[in-house]
Amino acid sequence: MAGTVAAPRWPGAATTIGLRDPRGSTLGIVNPVGILPEPIEALLETALVSELTVVDGSGLPVTHPLIPLYDGEVIYLTSSILFSKKLEHIKANPKVSVSISDPVAVDVEPFRRATIQGDATVDDSDLHAGWERVLPLWRKKEPAIDMFLGKRVALPLFFERAVIEVRPTRAFLWDDGATDRPPQVFELAKAMA
Amino acid sequence: MKPTPELIAGLESRFEHAVIAFVDDDGYPLSVATGFRADPDRGVVILNTVAGEDVQPPEGERVNVVFSHIRPQPGIGYDERRYVSLWGPLQAIEGKLELAPDRAQGWDEQEMSFFEFSERGVPQARKYLDQLSEETGREVRPKLSFGWLFLRATRLPFLTATFVPVLLGIAVAAWKDGFNWWLALLTVIGGASVHLGLNVANDVFDTRSGADEANVNPTQFSGGSRVILYGLLSMRQMTLLSFAFYAIGIGIGIGLAAASGWGLLWVGVAGALISVFYTAPPLQLVHRGLGEICVLLGFGPIMALGAYYVQTGSYDLEPLLASIPVGILIALILYLNEVPDRPADAKAGKRTLPVRFSKKAVIRGYVGAVVVTFGLIAVFAITGLIVRPTIIALAAAPLALPVIRALRESYESPYALMPAMGRNIQLHLATGVLLILGYVIALVADGVLDDPPSLLT
Numbered sequence: 001m002a003g004t005v006a007a008p009r010w011p012g013a014a015t016t017i018g019l020r021d022p023r024g025s026t027l028g029i030v031n032p033v034g035i036l037p038e039p040i041e042a043l044l045e046t047a048l049v050s051e052l053t054v055v056d057g058s059g060l061p062v063t064h065p066l067i068p069l070y071d072g073e074v075i076y077l078t079s080s081i082l083f084s085k086k087l088e089h090i091k092a093n094p095k096v097s098v099s100i101s102d103p104v105a106v107d108v109e110p111f112r113r114a115t116i117q118g119d120a121t122v123d124d125s126d127l128h129a130g131w132e133r134v135l136p137l138w139r140k141k142e143p144a145i146d147m148f149l150g151k152r153v154a155l156p157l158f159f160e161r162a163v164i165e166v167r168p169t170r171a172f173l174w175d176d177g178a179t180d181r182p183p184q185v186f187e188l189a190k191a192m193a
Numbered sequence: 194m195k196p197t198p199e200l201i202a203g204l205e206s207r208f209e210h211a212v213i214a215f216v217d218d219d220g221y222p223l224s225v226a227t228g229f230r231a232d233p234d235r236g237v238v239i240l241n242t243v244a245g246e247d248v249q250p251p252e253g254e255r256v257n258v259v260f261s262h263i264r265p266q267p268g269i270g271y272d273e274r275r276y277v278s279l280w281g282p283l284q285a286i287e288g289k290l291e292l293a294p295d296r297a298q299g300w301d302e303q304e305m306s307f308f309e310f311s312e313r314g315v316p317q318a319r320k321y322l323d324q325l326s327e328e329t330g331r332e333v334r335p336k337l338s339f340g341w342l343f344l345r346a347t348r349l350p351f352l353t354a355t356f357v358p359v360l361l362g363i364a365v366a367a368w369k370d371g372f373n374w375w376l377a378l379l380t381v382i383g384g385a386s387v388h389l390g391l392n393v394a395n396d397v398f399d400t401r402s403g404a405d406e407a408n409v410n411p412t413q414f415s416g417g418s419r420v421i422l423y424g425l426l427s428m429r430q431m432t433l434l435s436f437a438f439y440a441i442g443i444g445i446g447i448g449l450a451a452a453s454g455w456g457l458l459w460v461g462v463a464g465a466l467i468s469v470f471y472t473a474p475p476l477q478l479v480h481r482g483l484g485e486i487c488v489l490l491g492f493g494p495i496m497a498l499g500a501y502y503v504q505t506g507s508y509d510l511e512p513l514l515a516s517i518p519v520g521i522l523i524a525l526i527l528y529l530n531e532v533p534d535r536p537a538d539a540k541a542g543k544r545t546l547p548v549r550f551s552k553k554a555v556i557r558g559y560v561g562a563v564v565v566t567f568g569l570i571a572v573f574a575i576t577g578l579i580v581r582p583t584i585i586a587l588a589a590a591p592l593a594l595p596v597i598r599a600l601r602e603s604y605e606s607p608y609a610l611m612p613a614m615g616r617n618i619q620l621h622l623a624t625g626v627l628l629i630l631g632y633v634i635a636l637v638a639d640g641v642l643d644d645p646p647s648l649l650t
Binding site: 049055061065082084085087088095099101103115117128141143155156157160170181 | 209210212214215216217219220221222223224225226227241242243244245246247248255256257259261262263264265266268269270271274276278280308311314315317318320321322324325333335336337341344345423425
């Protein structure tokens with residue numbers, strides 16, 4: 001460790017995480033409310049779209065735009081079985097990343113960007129209704145989902161869905177969204193262990 | 194698919210930024226946003242470099258670059274969804290990163306409707322369900338509540354096609370001879386059962402022939418119920434359901450024939466044969482461009498004459514004439530609904546009229562049929578071949594105008610045609626209801642007035 005930050009960077013101390021500076025040294029820092037630093041949590045809470053990247057069978061990354069949902073601990077994404085290739089990939093290789101990059105799709109000031117790496121699991125134990133546990137989080141971002149759900153008869157397979165649960169292990173934050181400057185790097189798993 | 198110069202040329206106007214995704218040294222994917230410009234002439238995308246050794250994309254290796262866009266809609270969610278995903282090797286050239294993509298995929302909801310995008314995912318959904326069934330050792334199937342499933346599997350809302358001619362036949366009988374509530378009720382139930390049996394059988398045969406699977410543009414009015422294709426019900430369940438409906442319909446028909454006269458069997462047998470051989474081999478009448486004629490006869494004269502016979506024990510010209518306009522209009526429902534289905538129908542060897550004819554000919558056919566329909570109503574009513582108050586059915590004619598307009602403007606767009614398909618059903622329903630109302634007016638006038646004027650009878 002290169003040093004310790006005495007005061008929390010964000011209010012509401014909860015867990016300790018490792019922060020590496022852009023040169024690669026790790027700083028001790030106190031995390032706020034949830035698992036992730038507050039600026040990243042704020043992004044997750046408002047973002048209407050994120051990019052979920054999975055690794056396919058040949059080792060190539062495959063990126064899918066999806067709504068990210070967050071409960072302070074786990075990032076949830078849901079996928080219809082109509083678009084379930086990503087679920088097959090995650091089952092074969094649980095390493096994923098979720099990035100939030102679109103300034104139009106987030107409501108935070110000042111704008112920032114983040115990428116979270118983590119380990120994902122697929123909950124497809126009840127495709128018909130299991131995903132409804134994340135419906136309250138989904139509804140906050142896309143109120144029209146209730147209207148679509150009311151027309152379930154018209155889109156029966158769209159509402160057969162799995163839940164992807166991502167447990168963050170590392171996060172990258174670009175404070176002003178500019179990726180021509182190095183990000184802050186948060187080693188979450190190491191500190192949590 | 195291969196990225197085209199057009200796809201690359203359109204990136205700058207359609208997207209604000211790119212996201213480079215690669216796999217890092219720990220085996221985790223990592224994605225970083227950056228600016229970009231497109232060079233369609235060279236077939237490459239020039240990306241700005243990113244800073245920080247932790248997030249450096251690997252040079253010379255294959256990466257995924259994704260471009261994504263939405264438009265937030267406060268209080269609703271978002272729209273204008275589109276994305277393009279490119280794969281290819283990444284090279285550092287003159288302080289930039291150059292992607293030479295060799296593979297692409299994407300979706301733009303303004304170019305392909307969400308319904309079609311979803312429909313194209315059905316084979317993947319079925320594959321996933323099969324895999325999950327294998328993993329869990331139990332059959333995993335999609336579900337719908339019983340009510341919704343019944344409605345979807347039977348296409349229940351289309352029963353108006355049966356109610357209109359049956360009630361019209363009963364109304365003509367009531368005007369000419371008499372009326373029995375119980376017989377009327379059984380006629381409606383029997384007719385509806387045969388109709389539902391036909392709907393379900395149609396799905397069985399269209400699934401077998403591959404017509405439903407080939408159709409990626411189903412609408413709520415066309416493309417079948419798709420319950421077998423989606424795995425909501427099995428082929429066996431649908432076959433049994435079809436047999437059950439036919440058994441009920443035929444059973445009621447035999448009972449009605451016993452009560453009213455065995456002459457009913459003539460129309461009963463004709464209706465059953467048309468219904469069965471509409472999609473069933475070896476005749477497959479709908480595959481030969483005869484679907485409209487079958488539907489015209491089955492949901493026009495046959496239903497109306499049968500309902501009339503049940504009430505009166507005889508046949509007559511008047512129910513036949515009264516039912517021809519509703520028969521033509523129900524055939525036009527099929528005719529219009531076949532327009533979006535024509536690529537899939539053609540693929541499955543279903544040579545419907547819209548498959549056989551050009552857009553111009555199909556539109557002319559529709560306009561001509563509407564003119565004939567309302568012309569017949571006018572002639573029959575004015576000459577007294579059917580009761581004169583049925584002239585009010587002409588009031589429904591303007592409902593055809595938006596359908597004709599939509600055919601001209603949205604012939605190639607299944608989802609833009611959907612409102613017109615709904616309006617076309619309203620045209621049939623409104624015309625049928627007004628014809629029935631014409632008979633009710635005549636009946637009331639005859640019952641209330643000692644000497645009703647000829648305009649009311």
